[in-house]
Amino acid sequence: MSFINFATKEINCKIVYYGPGLSGKTVNIKWIYEHVRPENRGELVTLATETERTLFFDFVPIEISNVKGFKVRFHLYTTPGQIIYQASRKLILKGVDGIVFVADSQEERHDANLDTLDDMIENLKDYKMDIEKIPLVIQYNKRDLPNALPVDILRRDLNRWNRPDFEAIAIKGVGVLETFKEITKQVLRKLKE
Amino acid sequence: MLNITPEEDRELRKLLTELAKESKSKIVILIDKSGQLISRSESPAFSSDDITFASLTAGNVAASEALSKLLGDKDLNHMFTETEEEGIYMILLDGKYILVVIFDKDSSNLGIIRVKIKRFYPKVKELIERIEERTEKETTVSSDINVEEIDLDSLFE
Numbered sequence: 001m002s003f004i005n006f007a008t009k010e011i012n013c014k015i016v017y018y019g020p021g022l023s024g025k026t027v028n029i030k031w032i033y034e035h036v037r038p039e040n041r042g043e044l045v046t047l048a049t050e051t052e053r054t055l056f057f058d059f060v061p062i063e064i065s066n067v068k069g070f071k072v073r074f075h076l077y078t079t080p081g082q083i084i085y086q087a088s089r090k091l092i093l094k095g096v097d098g099i100v101f102v103a104d105s106q107e108e109r110h111d112a113n114l115d116t117l118d119d120m121i122e123n124l125k126d127y128k129m130d131i132e133k134i135p136l137v138i139q140y141n142k143r144d145l146p147n148a149l150p151v152d153i154l155r156r157d158l159n160r161w162n163r164p165d166f167e168a169i170a171i172k173g174v175g176v177l178e179t180f181k182e183i184t185k186q187v188l189r190k191l192k193e
Numbered sequence: 194m195l196n197i198t199p200e201e202d203r204e205l206r207k208l209l210t211e212l213a214k215e216s217k218s219k220i221v222i223l224i225d226k227s228g229q230l231i232s233r234s235e236s237p238a239f240s241s242d243d244i245t246f247a248s249l250t251a252g253n254v255a256a257s258e259a260l261s262k263l264l265g266d267k268d269l270n271h272m273f274t275e276t277e278e279e280g281i282y283m284i285l286l287d288g289k290y291i292l293v294v295i296f297d298k299d300s301s302n303l304g305i306i307r308v309k310i311k312r313f314y315p316k317v318k319e320l321i322e323r324i325e326e327r328t329e330k331e332t333t334v335s336s337d338i339n340v341e342e343i344d345l346d347s348l349f350e
Contacts, residue, residue, distance in 0.1 A: 002194045003229040007202030012229045035349050043245045047252075056252060059228075061244045064348055072343060075228060075248065091255040095227020181345050188343060191194070 001095040002191055011072045013187045014095055018120050019102035020112035021081030024141040024170040026058050028102060029076045031176045033060045040064065054080040057092050074184055081116065090123045098135035098187040100179055102170075103158050105140050105148035113158055131161065135186030138165040139179045144172075194328065195225070201324050202232065208317055209234040216309035218296035219279070223317065225290050226251055231321075239295070246293075254283055254291050273303060282306050286318055 003012040017025040026046065033044045042061035049055050058078040065071045079089040093099075101120065103113045121131050138159045140151055151167060159165050164182045168175025197205070209221040213234035220236035222243065228251035230243050258269040271284040280303060282294045292314070294306050 001225060001227050001229065003225065003231065004194070004196035005202060005231075006197060007199035014227055014229070037348065040348050043242050045245055045249065056256070059245065059248045061248075062348065064343060064345065073244070075244075077228075077248075087259055088256070091252070091259060094255065095225065095229070177349065184343075184345060 002097050002187075009070045011070055011191070012075065013072070013097040013184075013191070014075045014077065015098045015100065015183055015187065016092055016096045017076065017078040017100045017102055018089070018093075018116070019079075019081055019141075020104055020109060020116040021053070021083070023081060023102045023104040023109070023113075024168075025078040025081060025100075025102045026052075026054055027170040028100070028139070028141075028168075028176050028179070029058055029060055029078055031170060031173050032062065032076065032180055035173070035177075036062055053082065054078055055085075056080060056088050072188070074187075083115070086119060089119065090126065093120075093123050093127060096129070096134070097190070098183045099137075100183050101136065101138045101158065102168075103138060103140050103154060105142045105151075105154060106145055107147050107149050110149060110154075110157070113154075117158055135183060135190050136161070136163045137179050137183045137186070138163060139168050139170075139175060140165065141168045141170050141175075143167045143174075144169045195231070195325065196328050196331070197231070197324055198327075201320070201327075204320055205232040205317075205324075206235060208313060208320065210236075212294070212309060212313040212317075215312075216294060216296065216306050217301040218294045218306060220295050222247065222250075222293040222295075223286075223290060223321075224251060224293065226255065228252065231290065250281075250283060250291060250293055254285070280306070282310075284310060284314070286314070287321065290321060292317060 017028055019025050040063050044060040046058045047056040060076050061073050063071055063073045077092050079092045124131055140154045166175045166179045170176050213221040220239040221234040223231045224247040225231055228248040230247040257272050261269045274281040280296050280298055284292050286292050
């Protein structure tokens with residue numbers, strides 16, 4: 001749920017990176033964190049296992065000032081991708097203003113993409129949110145791997161709503177910023193509606 | 194979406210500051226269940242990162258709530274976390290917000306906190322309901338906010 005404070009002139013929005021395990025959600029927000037000016041970012045919190053798999057969520061607030069004196073703060077969250085963490089994923093979606101679906105382009109992970117997308121749609125339904133109305137960006141990650149499926153196939157199966165989508169190699173920062181810019185634009189536009 | 198006017202912000206801060214003073218706690222924070230910080234008491238000595246604190250508290254409460262449902266209980270009402278020196282008391286407000294009180298165990302205790310919250314809870318609830326009602330009636334966000342003016346490139350080095 002977005003929150004605007006006219007006293008402190010702050011706008012707060014929640015963006016969730018959703019996707020199957022190891023698709024690169026944490027890599028996306030870590031890249032953003034590392035490349036944003038220190039004065040524009042808060043602390044990066046990761047609740048992960050010893051092997052760096054996300055256990056509950058990662059969180060980082062990103063702030064932009066001077067929008068007519070307003071400060072916009074995007075709260076970026078990732079969900080745990082592994083199947084067993086279904087319950088945790090649902091909790092993190094609560095009050096979401098925009099979603100980035102990070103898909104793994106590798107052929108052998110395509111079923112996981114589809115399962116996770118179904119899981120996301122179901123979770124949104126439980127919160128009475130319609131996937132067709134919520135700001136959404138699809139990212140096809142790991143484009144540099146030899147076993148990556150053609151984008152056409154990924155698009156056909158995952159982007160059924162014809163939403164903005166981007167190819168990415170998140171580990172090198174390719175496509176990360178474009179994805180982030182697009183989702184923030186959509187979230188702010190929705191706020192104005 | 195929820196929005197707060199400067200006047201409402203002052204009222205809310207005043208209430209939370211009074212609660213912090215009376216309960217001899219370090220700080221009182223009001224957050225929503227999705228992890229947004231709504232307001233906090235005037236507590237200059239408290240230096241922790243409020244934004245991160247709000248997000249982690251919401252996650253903590255959400256997980257405990259899911260646990261209580263798993264056990265067949267209907268709702269979680271409140272929870273308490275204790276560190277070596279501090280106590281963190283969290284109480285759900287209207288099922289949508291979380292009131293968090295952080296206190297030094299040397300200067301206050303859970304009993305005092307709960308008694309004081311009992312007195313302030315209806316006041317905070319009434320105020321937040323009023324804010325919600327007004328927000329709902331408003332159809333558009335202030336024209337002060339111009340989406341096109343936001344320069345995301347300036348964020349990055």
